[in-house]
Amino acid sequence: MNWGIIGENLPLYAEGAKLTLFLAFGALLISFPLAVSLAFVRNSKVRALRYAVTIYTLVFRGTPLLVQLFLIYFGLAQFGLIRTSILWPWLSSPIVCVLIAYVLNTTAYSTEIFAGGLRHIPVGEIEAARAYGLSHWAQARRILIPAMLTRSLPLYGNEMIMVLQATSLASTVTLLEITGVARRITLDYYIQFEPYVTAAAIYLTITLVLVTIFHFVQRRWAGYLDPRSS
Amino acid sequence: MTFDFTLTILAAGSLTLLLALSSLVVATIIGLATAFAKLSDSRALRSAAGIYTFVIRGIPDLVIMLLVYYSLPALLNQWADAVGWDTHIEFPPIIAAIATLGLIFGAYMTETFRTALLNIPKGQIEAAVAYGLTRPRILVAIIIPQLIRLALPGFTNNWLVLAKATALASLIGLQDVMFRARVAAEATSKPFTFFLVAAAFYFLVTLISFAFLTVVARRYEIGIRELAS
Numbered sequence: 001m002n003w004g005i006i007g008e009n010l011p012l013y014a015e016g017a018k019l020t021l022f023l024a025f026g027a028l029l030i031s032f033p034l035a036v037s038l039a040f041v042r043n044s045k046v047r048a049l050r051y052a053v054t055i056y057t058l059v060f061r062g063t064p065l066l067v068q069l070f071l072i073y074f075g076l077a078q079f080g081l082i083r084t085s086i087l088w089p090w091l092s093s094p095i096v097c098v099l100i101a102y103v104l105n106t107t108a109y110s111t112e113i114f115a116g117g118l119r120h121i122p123v124g125e126i127e128a129a130r131a132y133g134l135s136h137w138a139q140a141r142r143i144l145i146p147a148m149l150t151r152s153l154p155l156y157g158n159e160m161i162m163v164l165q166a167t168s169l170a171s172t173v174t175l176l177e178i179t180g181v182a183r184r185i186t187l188d189y190y191i192q193f194e195p196y197v198t199a200a201a202i203y204l205t206i207t208l209v210l211v212t213i214f215h216f217v218q219r220r221w222a223g224y225l226d227p228r229s230s
Numbered sequence: 231m232t233f234d235f236t237l238t239i240l241a242a243g244s245l246t247l248l249l250a251l252s253s254l255v256v257a258t259i260i261g262l263a264t265a266f267a268k269l270s271d272s273r274a275l276r277s278a279a280g281i282y283t284f285v286i287r288g289i290p291d292l293v294i295m296l297l298v299y300y301s302l303p304a305l306l307n308q309w310a311d312a313v314g315w316d317t318h319i320e321f322p323p324i325i326a327a328i329a330t331l332g333l334i335f336g337a338y339m340t341e342t343f344r345t346a347l348l349n350i351p352k353g354q355i356e357a358a359v360a361y362g363l364t365r366p367r368i369l370v371a372i373i374i375p376q377l378i379r380l381a382l383p384g385f386t387n388n389w390l391v392l393a394k395a396t397a398l399a400s401l402i403g404l405q406d407v408m409f410r411a412r413v414a415a416e417a418t419s420k421p422f423t424f425f426l427v428a429a430a431f432y433f434l435v436t437l438i439s440f441a442f443l444t445v446v447a448r449r450y451e452i453g454i455r456e457l458a459s
Contacts (some may be wrong), residue, residue: 001308042253062390062436063429064397065410071429074415075422161287168290172401179293192304196297207288 002191003170006198009185016181017202023095023177024164027102034107036145039114053111060108065166067103073097075171094173113159117152118144150222157214161207168203178202232423235414239407239427246406247435249327250393256332257392261339267345279340288336290397294334299326299402327399335392342384347373349380379450386443393435397428407431 042053059122060068076082076091112116121144130144149156171180182199186192267279286294299321306319321329350373358368400408411428415421 027400059433062394062433063409064394064432066397066400066410067425067429068434070412070415071422071425075425078420078422159249165290171292179290179296182293182296186300192300193308196293196301200293200297203293204285204288 002189002194005185005191006194009181011086012176012181012185013178013198013202015179016176017206019170020164020167020177021206023098023102023167023170024160027099027106028160028163030035030099031103031107031110034103035110035114036148038107038111039118039148040140040144042115043118044112057108057112060105061112065101065105066169066172069098069101069169071081072101078082094170094175098167098170098173098175102163102166105166106159109159109162110156113155114148116155117148120151121147150225153214153218153222157210157218160208160214164206164210165203187222231418232420235418235424236427238412239414239424240431242405242407242410243431243439244395245324245404246408246431249324249331249396249399249404249406250389250435252328252395253331253335253392254389256328257335257339257388260332260336261343264336264340265343265347267349268340283337283340286334291330291334291395292401292405295330295398295402298330298333299323323399323402323404326402327396327404331392331395331399333394335388338388338391339385342388343377345384346377346380350376375450379447379454382443382447382450386440386447389443390436393430393439397432442453 001037031193038053041049042057044050073094076097082088084093125143125147126139129139134142167177170177171183173182176184178199181194186197189195264279264282267275270276289297303319303321307317310317310319354372355368358372363371396406397408400406400412403409407428411424414424414427420423
């Protein structure tokens with residue numbers, strides 16, 4: 001066994017973990033406000049708007065994230081117009097491409113999760129808000145968004161973990177996040193076992209920490225939705 | 231040229247579907263076995279099943295695939311060396327991919343089947359026992375038909391995710407749709423076109439599966455009355 005090599009390279013793994021967390025939380029942070037707004041559009045009374053969002057979520061949930069990532073990272077170079085535009089330095093950077101792909105992908109999933117939460121808010125809560133004469137904006141801010149988010153917590157927690165794990169795909173576009181670091185060590189030292197096992201252990205630990213936080217958040221803010229214990 | 235490459239990409243569709251369907255069979259078997267293990271009286275079985283689902287769900291799919299394809303043979307070869315066997319173990323990509331996806335989606339299927347099993351009213355089983363039905367008969371006549379209906383939405387969902395996850399197998403060298411798209415993208419200067427062809431393939435699989443499973447779901451819901459709300 002070659003655990004010594006892993007020990008020497010722990011700083012690399014630490015750098016990788018930082019990049020993994022940056023990609024995951026960066027994508028989630030950008031996607032969150034988009035998904036909350038699109039959830040309302042997804043349930044809008046205007047049919048054209050509703051359909052547009054439905055098609056967007058359908059396409060991004062119906063194709064592999066790996067394909068989406070490659071379309072953006074390798075695909076965009078096909079168009080001369082993009083290559084010569086002032087945006088190109090950004091669009092040719094793997095980090096930016098990964099963030100764009102993940103934001104588009106997770107926004108599609110989160111929109112559906114939030115839109116589902118919105119549909120399950122009891123009508124009475126909305127009627128009560130209207131009866132109190134709350135404006136549309138106040139209704140959304142004080143009643144709908146909080147109720148929607150608490151109802152979506154378990155599913156959104158899952159989605160966050162999915163995004164965290166999906167960051168491992170970034171290794172395919174040269175990024176040295178946790179999986180990329182593991183891959184690099186296998187190539188540099190010709191060992192196949194220890195690097196990937198270490199990567200798996202790091203992901204498992206991060207997931208465990210996140211799941212524990214979700215349990216706490218869930219109990220604290222969505223506890224009132226639990227079935228009453230008799 | 232573009233047309234020829236498109237054809238080679240789509241021709242690999244059969245391999246992608248073979249991989250997806252074989253993995254689905256493996257995942258269903260693992261999922262059923264683990265679901266029964268989770269609901270069993272034996273504490274050892276219950277915790278083994280719990281550890282399995284937690285570990286699988288806590289590690290990215292790609293890393294599990296790399297572990298199965300690279301790390302597992304490396305470990306086996308080390309052991310073989312240690313006991314003095316002169317062999318070199320290596321898995322073909324398709325086998326490694328089926329094993330990986332089977333393991334991963336077995337964990338997701340476990341949750342689907344476990345919830346479905348819990349939703350079959352206990353009284354029905356008790357009634358069957360009271361009528362003197364044998365255990366295999368209870369399983370075939372009472373549990374399985376309802377399990378199909380109750381598990382179908384989750385099953386559909388898992389299948390849709392699984393069909394897309396097969397694209398990962400291209401990263402360990404399986405010549406599936408994604409792999410061919412990559413070859414075409416590198417050979418020509420049209421990466422967008424060919425990755426779009428691959429995307430269209432996966433999207434079509436999603437749409438067809440969805441339509442098909444909706445029909446199946448309707449078939450199994452015959453005779454079920456929902457409470458009028």
